[in-house]
Amino acid sequence: MANYVDRISELREDHDYKQKEIADVINVAQTTYSDYERGIVRIPVEYLIRLAEFYNVDMNYLCGVSNIKRPFPRN
Secondary structure (H helix, E strand, C coil): CCCHHHHHHHHHHHCCCCHHHHHHHHCCCHHHHHHHHHCCCCCCHHHHHHHHHHHCCCHHHHCCCCCCCCCCCCC
16 A cells, blocks of 8 residues: 555656655655655655645645545535
8 A cells, every 4th residue: 555655756757746845845855855755754744735736636646645636526
């Protein structure tokens, strides 16, 4: 089963983004984002939500609860 560390890296690579680009999306330093991807630092929930919205995937997929990519829920 995948976890968010696997998923955020996989999604970034699938979309051909650099770590710096995604770090800018969630407003953190590239080194901090790198630590998130390597599992050194836990990513705050609000950043997971921003990433799920950015990649248009639901939190269940992003966090590894589901392997089905459903779109991010919109109000």
